[in-house]
Amino acid sequence: MTGPSGMPGGKKPPLRIVLCSPRGFCAGVVRAIDSVERALALYGPPVYVRHEIVHNRYVVDALKAKGAIFVEDLDEIPNTDAPVVFSAHGVPKSVPEAAKARNFITLDATCPLVTKVHREADIHFRRGREILLIGHAGHPEVIGTIGQLPEGAVTLIQTTEEARDFMPKDAGNLAYVTQTTLSVDDTNEIVEVLNARFPAIVGPHKEDICYATTNRQDAVKLVAPRVEAMIVVGAPNSSNSQRLKEVAERAGCPHAVLMQRAADIDWEKFGAVASLGITAGASAPEVLVEEVLDAFAQRYDVRVETMSATEETMFFPLPRPLRPSEATE
Missing domain, CATH: 3.40.1010.20 (4-hydroxy-3-methylbut-2-enyl diphosphate reductase, catalytic domain)
Structure with missing residues (x-):
């Protein structure tokens, strides 16, 4: 036709x-884009951004035109006094550590709801629990969450089949967190399988899907x-x-x-x-x-x-160093 x-x-x-x-x-995306624009206004170009600040070519191209330089790895950034912004998706702990070793000025634009998942995973780890992360392999948010903890501390579960096949070290000492951008229905199916198999599994106090x-x-x-x-x-x-x-x-x-x-x-x-x-x-x-x-x-x-479906009123303030009151002190 x-x-x-x-x-x-x-x-x-x-x-x-x-x-x-x-x-x-969403509020996290607005905060991330505003973080790059505010950094450009405060420091002047260039401002380096590790990974696409958000996954949208139009947004990325618009920020490039203003002086943002996007890189996938800190190794691509020369020694510089220019700030380095971490994207809304979050980064493994090794990234800010590497930035600190090179004396970079860093600005963390990780969505606060992703940071919440990082904190949950850290709490579970400190309490000795085996952690499952429901998410998609290779997504930067998943890489960032797994990278909060030592290698092997987090097991990625992508499907109900993987949830059925997973064999824990101790079925009574499990916890799960999820990527924030998943299908609500798909995630519920996986969580149902995990809850049925492991009644003692600990989930988020409030669901992780944003x-x-x-x-x-x-x-x-x-x-x-x-x-x-x-x-x-x-x-x-x-x-x-x-x-x-x-x-x-x-x-x-x-x-x-x-x-x-x-x-x-x-x-x-x-x-x-x-x-x-x-x-x-x-x-x-x-x-x-x-x-x-x-x-x-x-x-x-x-x-x-x-x-x-609903009205949204969520707002996240800028990272502290970029807030007007902080910048003028």
């Missing part, structure tokens, strides 16, 4: 667009069954964005796609849809959602409505 051409003189077909709310930036991940998934669950297609604006390496696409498919949306921006829209695949849901991952700026809306408005007679 081909999409409408939107040629001048041709009548545009109607399209109902349902925007998911909440969508886009409020923003949960809220965005809840909004998609509301909208997905009511539309013919769903667009998730976000990066392919963004865990929470990938989960939103999966949630939309599971909730009954026949066609869900993850895309970075309007230029990625494959008009052939959308065909003559009459209803479309749009959401955005927690690291995707609203300007990219507006760009997608504009692209559809050029081809369709668009009617936009918003469906809300």
